[in-house]
Amino acid sequence: MENLKMLPTSTLENSADRNRFYNTIDEGNCAPLWSVLHDLVSATPKTPCLPYIWHWEKVWPWIQEAGRMITTEKAERRVLILENPGLRGLSAITHSLYAGLQLILPGEVARAHRHSQSALRFVLQGKGAYTTVGGERVTMNVGDFIITPSWEFHDHGNLSEEPVVWLDGLDVPIVEMFDAQFMEYNESLQQEVTRVEGESLAMFGNTMRPVEYSSHSHTSPLFWYPYERTRAALETLKLTREPHDAWGHKLEYLNPLNGQAAMPTIGTFMQMLPQGFRGRPYRATDSTVYAVIEGRGSCVINDERLPFSPRDVFVCPSWMSYSLEADQDTVLFSFSDRPVQKSLDLWREEIL
Ligand code: GTQ
DSSP states (O other): OGGGGGSOHHHHHTOHHHHHHHHHHHHTTOOOGGGTHHHHSOSSOOOSOOOEEEOHHHHHHHHHHHHHHOOHHHHSSOEEEOOOTTSTTSOOSSSSOEEEEEEEOTTOEEEEEEESSOEEEEEEEOSOEEEEETTEEEEEOTTOEEEEOTTOOEEEEEOSSSOEEEEEEEOHHHHHHTTOOOEEEOSSSSOOOOSOTTHHHHHHTTSOOOTTOOOOOSSOSOOEEOHHHHHHHHHHHHHHSOOBTTTBEEEEOBOTTTSSBSSSSOEEEEEEEOTTOBOOOEEESSOEEEEEEEOOEEEEETTEEEEEOTTOEEEEOTTOOEEEEESSOEEEEEEESHHHHHHTTOOOEEEO
16 A cells, blocks of 8 residues: 555556446545646636737727627627637636627617626727716726626616727626625616716825715715726826836725725726837736727737737736737736636746
C-alpha cells in the first residue's frame, strides 16, 4: 500500500482491478479524486475563455439585419449575444459574465421587467435612447455607463430618429452558478416615471449625498455615469500625470456611498492610453471585456496582435498576459468579475 503513493496516477489508471473499482463506485455516484486532482486544483488558472475580438464593422451589418428580422416587441430584448469562442452555447463572453449588443430602433419600447441579474449598459452608437430605472429616465449618449441594479424594474425606449446600440454586460453566469435566478414582468409595458431626469446625478454624482439617504443595496444609487465627465477627467490626467506602465490612466467606477465598486458583481473601468503608448505585459485573474470608445491601437496577447478601433469589443482571459498599445489617444471601457474575486480573496494581478 505504501508503494502506491509513489506511483504516478497514470500508472494506476491502467490496472483492471482499479477499473472495476472505478465502475463500482461510479454506480454509487462516487469518483476517485486522484484521477482529477490536478485538474481541480491546478498550479495556475485554467480557463475555457479564449482571447477574441468582435470587430464593429463585421457585427454592425448583423445588428442591422436583426433589426429588420424581429421587433423589440417580439424579441423583448433585441440582442446579439457575444459568445466567447471557448464557451459556445453558454451565452457567456467570459466564464463568469455575459455580454451582448442591444439594438433599439426609433419608436420602439423594450418592456419593463426585473431580474436578480445585474446589468450594465455601455452606449456604443447613437443617442436619444433612454432606460428607466427606479422611476427615473436617463437619456443615453455614446460612452455613458448605466447600471441596472439587481431586482430593479427597467424598460428601454428610443425617442430619437436613429438606431441606438449599446453593450449589455450582465452577471448571468454568476447568478446561474448560485442557482439564484428570479425574473418577473411589470404589470405595465413601461414603469411609471416618478423622478426628474438627472435627479440621481444631483443626489449622488458630486461626491456628496443627501444626508437623510440610506440604503442596504450594494449597488451604486448613481446609475448613470455620463461620458462627458469621465472623458474630461481622463483628459486632465493625460495632461498632468505620467501614465501607468501597464494600463495608462485607468479609473474605476465607484459606488459613492461606500467607495466600493459601482456594482457588487461587475467591476467597471475607463482608461486613457495616450498616443504612442506601449503598455507593459500584464495579467490578472479577472477575465476582462474591453469596449473601444475612441482611438486606435492593438491588444497583443498570446503572440497575436488584435488591432482595434472604435466600437470593437475584445476579451482578455484570466491570467493570460497581454499588452495594450495605442496609435492615437485611445479610450477603453472595460468590465470584469474583479469585485467578486476581491471579496473572496481570490484576485491577483501581475505586471511582467
Ligand atoms: O435589457 O433587460 O442583453 O434582461 C439580456 C437580458 C439585456 C435587458 C440582455 C436582459 C437584458
